[in-house]
Amino acid sequence: MEITDFDENTVFGVIGVCGINGNLIARLLMDHGFKVQANDMVNEEDCRFKAALKDYPEMKIYYGEIPETFFTSSDYMIIPTALLESKSMLYHKIKKYGIPILTVKDILEIFEPKHPVICITGTNGKTTTTTLLKHIAYHAGLKPCEHNLMGLQGNTADIPPLQSRLNGNINILETGTFGIKGSLEKLAKACKPDVGLITNITPDHLSENSSFLDYARVKGELVELLRNKTLVINNDDPTIESLLKELNYEGNLISFGLDTNSNKTTLKQCFCGKKVxxxxxxxGVGVYECNCGLKYTKPDYLACNINDKHNQFILKTPYNEEYEFKLGIYGIHNIYNAVGAIIIAHETLNISYETIKEAVKSFKGVGGRMEKIGISHNKQIMVDYAHNPAGITSVLKELKNAYGTIVDVITTSSESGIDGDKEILDCAAEHANYIVPASHNAYLCAKHALDNGKYTDKIVLPDSMPEGDKKGTLGATVEQVLVGFNKALELDANLVVCTGEAAFKYKDIIKDNE
Known part of the structure; x- marks a missing residue:
């Protein structure tokens, strides 16, 4: 089936327009000039993504019912996968009417992205990099395709490929996975990428049956899709460099890195089997060397002369140019994010450095990333989505630099299991003045550390920890988060930062509880 099989009078019936795929598909079809009527069995006031439909007044939507005319007037029908696979009553009714059913796969095959596609992946920083690059694009007069599904990050499942087929003139897509083999290939291949960026690769989403290098190979699935295309990489990450060597990548490779000081030495697994x-x-990024011959080299783009606040730097380009940038956010990790976005904005989108300078200066960050939510008990209160060791390290290191005395309220339950939770605790202990566990796993790790005489001057346990285990990727319940937060308010500090997905999810409740 091809798009030429349809004409301007073709009517598509979309079931489940208040769901993720139904909403995106209905809008996609409208954006391509087709007639759409839609349905959802929820009431209009309960339609989760109704706001995304406001620009489509011509779309007739039936809430809470499906009239017979819906079937008699639809030439094609799109229904949720669950209803299709279960051969539901609705499915049989559609078949009875003889209406062809289209799947998400059909939609992605029929409609191609109309504009260049940039896919951004990595363990940390991909949301900030993606959002900043979009901010630069908007500032330059471009219109990125947006999924507009309020409350969703939108970096997994069918969202990025469907988003790439919506109205706009550039596709800037965050493509994340849970580290499952084949998952990034499936996601990114459907997006049809022209350009890719890898922010970094650090341990995350590791199960008992997968290693860090297995996880890194999943990120390599995007590399394979970008052979003979453009790939932008963090030059200071030895895992990325080792991965490219392992895959024997060929294409337009652009590297970036930082010139800054460090007094810390760490080890990281290399694909040769040794430690870098x-x-x-x-x-997990910096200047590195492995016995196998893998060794740091100077990148194409180098950020140097970084100020003490970590929000200003000079970017040296491969063309013997130097440009000074000042960011609206701060942090060494955010300089990495910014440089990646700057390179793609200039090299791929042809945006001038002057326009980029204005945009990065006005960018105020992403919700849930070093987000200030108020002041309580003479302390600044902040939430941050950081949920793995590298993310915790980057965030707390910068906050310690900016605020002095800080408390980390840990709401995570690591995707890598209890070993990951222990590593998160170790990282927090290295940079925070105090640690308050606010999840079941964080509490167990903190008690174990205290029982073994570790971090006795840093760990402060809540009086009790409410019951509740991890649900999905959410590491803590709201009750656990509040118990930890209230305990943190008792401590003498300048900043209380609640880290983890639960902290981000419950930030309004934390704010109201101040």
Whole structure:
């Protein structure tokens, strides 16, 4: 089936327009000039993504019912996968009417992205990099395709490929996975990428049956899709460099890195089987060397002369140019994010450095990333989505630099299991003055550390920890988060930062509880 099989009078019936795929598909079809009527069995006031439909007044939507005319007037029908696979009553009714059913796969095959596609992946920083690059694009008069599904990050499942087929003139897509083999290939291949960026690769989403290098190979699935295309990489990450060597990548490779100081040395797994020694700038990246011959080299783009606040730098380009940038956000990790976005904005989108300078200066960050939510008990209160060791390290290191005395309220339950939770605790202990566990796993790790005489001057346990285990990727219940937060308010500090997905999810409740 091809798009030529349809004409301007073709009517598509979309079931489940208040769901993720139904909403995106209905809008996609409208954006391509087709007639759409839609339905959802929820009431209009309960339609989760109704706001995304406001620009489509011509779309007739039936809430809470499906009239017979819906079937008699639809030439094609799109229904949720669950209803299709279960051969529901609705499915049989559609078949009875003889209406062809289209799947998400059909939609992605029929409609191609109309504009260049940039896919951004990595363990940390991909949301900030993606959002900043979009901000630069908007500032330059471009219109990125947006999924507009309020409350969703939108970096997994069918969202990025469907988003790439919506109205706009550039596609800037965050493509994340849970580290499952084949998952990034499936996601990114459907997006049809022209350009890719890898922010970094650090341990995350590791199960008992997968290693860090297995996880890194999943990120390599995007690399394979970008052979003979453009790939932008963090030059200071030895895992990325080792991965490219392992895959024998060929294409337009552009590297970036930082020139800054470090007094910390860490180790990271190399694909040769040995450990890479890193003079670490930030969460597993820096100047490195491995006995196998893998060795740091100067990148194409280098950020240097970084100020003490970590929000200003000079960017040296491969063309012997130098440009000074000042960011609206701060942090070594955010300089990495910014440089990646700057390179793609200039090299791929042809945006001038002057326009980019204005945009990065006005960018105020992403919700849930070093987000200030108020002041309580003479302390600044902040939430941050950081949920793995590298993310915790990067965030707390910068906050310690900016605020002095800080408390980390840990709401995470690591995707890598209890070993990951222990590593998160270790990272927090290295940079925070106090640690308050606010999840079941964080509490167990903190008690174990205290029982073994570790971090006795840093860990402060809540009087009790409410019951509740991890649900999905959410590491803590709202009750656990509030118990930890209230305990943190008792401590003498300048800043209380609640880290983890639960902190981000419950930030309004935390704010109201101040």
């Amino acid at each position: 020694q890193i003079k670490e700038f930030c969460g």
